[in-house]
Amino acid sequence: MHLTLEFAGGAELLFGKQKKHSIDLPENSTPWTIRTLLVWIRENLLRERPELFIQGDSVRPGILVLINDTDWELFDGLNYQLKTNDNILFVSTLHGG
């Protein structure tokens, strides 16, 4: 499944300073959600300091998640089921990224 991930507001510093990532998720028996995407990101994309991006099974508080430019809180947050070509943006709203 093809997705576009974007990191901004300083979050890109944890991903080799690259803001936009085009990714293909492998087929999965259960549908992909933000929750499982975060696990995938942690294993495949995160370069350093995972604790600055992930806390528990969610993102660190202060990181805003937008699904196709819409607040993830409007889509069940972690339980949102990903669709092909979704754009997921992670913006750090913390001071200094």
Next chain:
Amino acid sequence: MCQVNEEDDELFQSLKSAGNKATISRKCMSCDQDACVIVRIADPMCRKCFEEFFIHKFRSTISKSNIFERGERVLLAYSGGPSSTALLHLIVDGLSVNARRRLQFQAQVAFIDESSLYPDSNDVREKVIDLIKNQLNYPLHIVSIDENLDNESHFKDLLFQKTTSMTAREELIRRRRLKLLFDIAKRENCTKLITGDNCTKLAAQILSDMAQGKGAHVALECNFTDTRNDSVTIVRPFREIMSKEIAMYNRLNSFESLQNADIATMSGPQSSIFKLTETLVSDLQRQFPSTVSTIFRTSDKLEKTIKPDRCDLCCYPLDLEEDQSLLSDQDRIKLVHQLFDTFSNKYLIPISLLVFHCFD
């Protein structure tokens, strides 16, 4: 002493479940279009209504206060971060000829170049020049954080040699940055300094300042107008806007922030007192969406006292008597000179007293 009242407990539970967001409508609260963002505690809004809400909040904060005079020279502190980027665009829009109820002041922009402190950001200066001068066509004043220190003492060296904790470094940079902004404002005859402090940051700042023994100044720090400096008033038009709203506004308008790093970037939530309080505030905010506004409103109620004697470093009113100074006069003058002298002495505030609370 601490009794859990059943009524409070119910309120607590309902707050908590509001935090879990089980049932938030996906329609905009005012126009029934599909919502794209949740603002305040649980108000869904569509893109159009959100932008109107955001701009209105900014404009009404300014117009209610009625503090800008027609033609007044105003300095906008632009750091390149998300808040000041949004602020810059709002002010440019408000000053444009086509604006409804046009802003009436004359704006100039100041950028404090801190790239010598974090080497990864060396092209920020060029990007800022391109944006402000070439695209927006506003007068721009750039001062390096190192400016006019003695040749043998770079601010960076001082910072890393004389201080050991991240808290001290952050605080020192914060004071020096503000001092430079005041100096630019005075040099350019600006009587107001607009900063992009948002209420999420201010809430963390308030707790961090209190933890550092600066509780006496908290009320000024988060006030809309901050008169600690007699000739330049700090104005904070974003003091009621959340960092989430700013991030959303920037995203919807494709405004890119040019500088996301600061000295504490990548250093983790326990690296400084500010980082710690910021983590606390954002952790709580996720569970209880009224956290930021509660902290903010509480400190807003504190008494704002301006006494005539001011600190040399942060310009705040002193809470010590002159004979309680912890340093000798000579040491104090030398120290202030080393850290904060900029341009020429003509712009310096007469040195009165150093307050020890400025250091850890």
